[in-house]
Amino acid sequence: MSSKTSSRSMLDAVGNTPCIELRNVVPDGCARIFVKLEGLNPTGSYKDRMAKSVIEEAERRGDLKPGMTVVEATGGSTGSSLAFICAIKRYEFLVVSSNAFAEERLKTMSAFGATVDIVHSPTGKITPRLIPAMRERAKELSKEGGYYYADQFSNPDVPVGYEGLGRELLEQIPEGIDAFCGAVGGAGMVMGVARILKEKQPRCHVAVLEPASAPFLTKGHGGVHSVEGIGIGFLPPLLDKKLYDSVVAVEESEGRAMSRRLAKEEGILAGTSTGLNVVAAIELARQLGPEKVVVTVACDTGLKYVRGDLYTS
Numbered sequence: 001m002s003s004k005t006s007s008r009s010m011l012d013a014v015g016n017t018p019c020i021e022l023r024n025v026v027p028d029g030c031a032r033i034f035v036k037l038e039g040l041n042p043t044g045s046y047k048d049r050m051a052k053s054v055i056e057e058a059e060r061r062g063d064l065k066p067g068m069t070v071v072e073a074t075g076g077s078t079g080s081s082l083a084f085i086c087a088i089k090r091y092e093f094l095v096v097s098s099n100a101f102a103e104e105r106l107k108t109m110s111a112f113g114a115t116v117d118i119v120h121s122p123t124g125k126i127t128p129r130l131i132p133a134m135r136e137r138a139k140e141l142s143k144e145g146g147y148y149y150a151d152q153f154s155n156p157d158v159p160v161g162y163e164g165l166g167r168e169l170l171e172q173i174p175e176g177i178d179a180f181c182g183a184v185g186g187a188g189m190v191m192g193v194a195r196i197l198k199e200k201q202p203r204c205h206v207a208v209l210e211p212a213s214a215p216f217l218t219k220g221h222g223g224v225h226s227v228e229g230i231g232i233g234f235l236p237p238l239l240d241k242k243l244y245d246s247v248v249a250v251e252e253s254e255g256r257a258m259s260r261r262l263a264k265e266e267g268i269l270a271g272t273s274t275g276l277n278v279v280a281a282i283e284l285a286r287q288l289g290p291e292k293v294v295v296t297v298a299c300d301t302g303l304k305y306v307r308g309d310l311y312t313s
């Protein structure tokens, strides 16, 4: 496993996360399950990987140059990761966000030096109009010279950032990977990892996951749910049918219960989407049986959720 101790720059601290085997929550008779601990990235989520590639690919093409301002519409992890990368590389970062999102997240982005532009939600809730309104504002701003719109849901540089995660898994699990699963928001993580796994181990089964209460991929319609980062209510433009084999809808209540078990029984403090990932990984492991290997991802640190009701309800 690569070590982070020789890192020279905070940019080198992104990725090379540990991958551990679950010992206690996996029932007898199942395949082995490995989990990549992405909450150990600098801002506590795998989004650091995509933020780094979005900025560096734009620099490489010459679309982003010193003195320009990066713009993105975001309420959460993506914004914190972009703010972190922009701080290191000395770009101004303008976040279009809203009072509908947790104050900690808005303050994290400000702490990294981002300017936070608020689209006001009169009810303080995430309404169907809110995200499109934020995106329109970000797009509008980026029409002016000197701005670069990161556009996380459509930007092909997003999955590129997760290819490294796939390569690390191949190194960390030399026994081979029979199945990989992950919950999708913009789908960048699963697509980037699947590109690498399908190229090197074409028989690896890839499952994309969504909350059962927002079953856009399985039933064609969105819905109300509270799993941060996934179940976005529209078809993610980056989702490529050639790169996955099945779609699984997971009950949010089961995911939440699993997040609590992961903390208490495995020592993994992670968010709700991670709970969904492990519920689906156990089902795949049950179907595949012993001797096989199933892999999933702990998307982010649970520290972001301790003020909410994830660990108490």
Ligand SMILES: Cc1ncc(COP(=O)(O)O)c(C=O)c1O
Binding pocket: 045, 076, 077, 078, 183, 184, 185, 186, 187, 188, 189, 190, 228, 229, 230, 271, 273, 274, 299, 300
């Ligand atoms: C906590 C969490 N889990 C899962 C996801 C989904 O990742 P992706 O957008 O790469 O599909 C996100 C994305 O925002 C997230 O913040």
